[in-house]
Amino acid sequence: MNEAILGGLIDGGMDPADIVATVRRAERAAELAARHHGITAIAGEEEPENNRQAAKRADVVILGTKPVGIADLAREISGSLSPQTIVVSVAAGVSLAQLEAALPAGQPVIRTMPNVPAKLGRGVVSVSPGANCSPEQLQLAKDVLKPAGTVVEVPEEQVDALSAISGSGPAYAFYLAEAMAAAGVELGLDPDLSLLLARETVAGAGFMLAEPGADPSALRKSVTSPNGTTERAIATFNERGIPEIIAAGARAAADRAAEITKQLG
Numbered sequence: 310m311n312e313a314i315l316g317g318l319i320d321g322g323m324d325p326a327d328i329v330a331t332v333r334r335a336e337r338a339a340e341l342a343a344r345h346h347g348i349t350a351i352a353g354e355e356e357p358e359n360n361r362q363a364a365k366r367a368d369v370v371i372l373g374t375k376p377v378g379i380a381d382l383a384r385e386i387s388g389s390l391s392p393q394t395i396v397v398s399v400a401a402g403v404s405l406a407q408l409e410a411a412l413p414a415g416q417p418v419i420r421t422m423p424n425v426p427a428k429l430g431r432g433v434v435s436v437s438p439g440a441n442c443s444p445e446q447l448q449l450a451k452d453v454l455k456p457a458g459t460v461v462e463v464p465e466e467q468v469d470a471l472s473a474i475s476g477s478g479p480a481y482a483f484y485l486a487e488a489m490a491a492a493g494v495e496l497g498l499d500p501d502l503s504l505l506l507a508r509e510t511v512a513g514a515g516f517m518l519a520e521p522g523a524d525p526s527a528l529r530k531s532v533t534s535p536n537g538t539t540e541r542a543i544a545t546f547n548e549r550g551i552p553e554i555i556a557a558g559a560r561a562a563a564d565r566a567a568e569i570t571k572q573l574g
């Protein structure tokens with residue numbers, strides 16, 4: 310996820326010389342520096358002060374470890390932050406209150422939920438500001454995240470729901486492509502051909518959905534002729550309860566996010 314954001318920032322025009330990435334392993338730091346020419350990448354196993362050093366120089370710090378490590382990381386860099394440094398967390402399930410408790414009093418904090426197409430500058434990134442974040446600081450964070458894709462502001466109470474749609478959503482689209490590829494094989498297509506058809510079809514439909522004002526329902530109806538083949542497929546999906554199944558999956562994802570917040574709390 311962090312590399313997806315990093316790639317989006319650079320492709321969107323941010324000067325790589327303004328970016329410091331910290332990781333644990335030297336091998337990973339070398340990989341990042343090679344792939345994103347011009348950034349500084351510092352590994353904790355070579356430079357144990359890496360996170361503190363990076364935080365000292367930053368206007369915006371993005372915390373991107375697994376949720377369980379975020380509070381420790383926030384505490385680790387606490388002494389190195391300037392009071393104006395905006396701390397942004399991408400961790401699923403970690404609340405603003407949990408972040409604020411691990412940072413100096415008054416530190417501006419923003420909780421975000423990005424998704425993986427951020428890598429191509431086509432992500433959705435939510436921002437939920439904490440109480441100490443001024444409108445100017447929120448705008449700066451939005452500007453920093455904008456190259457990663459569409460930035461939406463939501464109140465924190467809606468982050469679990471958003472996460473269940475856009476955070477996990479790319480995996481749902483990949484799952485659809487997997488299922489379509491398998492269905493093609495069942496119908497007798499060569500597996501490689503079927504995979505190509507599924508990938509290109511889901512990707513092509515995605516491009517159409519990305520057109521300004523695109524309406525998925527209208528697009529679907531426009532390619533569904535009465536009594537045609539697509540209509541038969543959609544009717545079967547509806548009979549089998551696919552919309553309810555998708556809603557149940559999204560509910561399960563949102564519930565899991567709430568569960569993680571409780572476990573971390």
Ligand SMILES: NC(=O)c1ccc[n+]([C@@H]2O[C@H](COP(=O)([O-])OP(=O)(O)OC[C@H]3O[C@@H](n4cnc5c(N)ncnc54)[C@H](OP(=O)(O)O)[C@@H]3O)[C@@H](O)[C@H]2O)c1
Nearest residue numbers: 310311331332333334337373374375376399400401423476
């Ligand atoms: N995956 C998604 O689609 C998605 C969507 C929304 C939000 N998120 C959030 O994004 C975060 C990262 O998820 P991920 O799947 O990308 O995890 P990941 O692949 O494990 O990446 C975590 C990175 O953090 C580095 N790291 C861990 N501890 C560190 C420390 N103490 N100091 C410096 N660097 C440290 C790791 O370095 P090494 O590589 O050297 O170990 C690794 O590069 C999570 O909080 C997740 O909730 C993910």
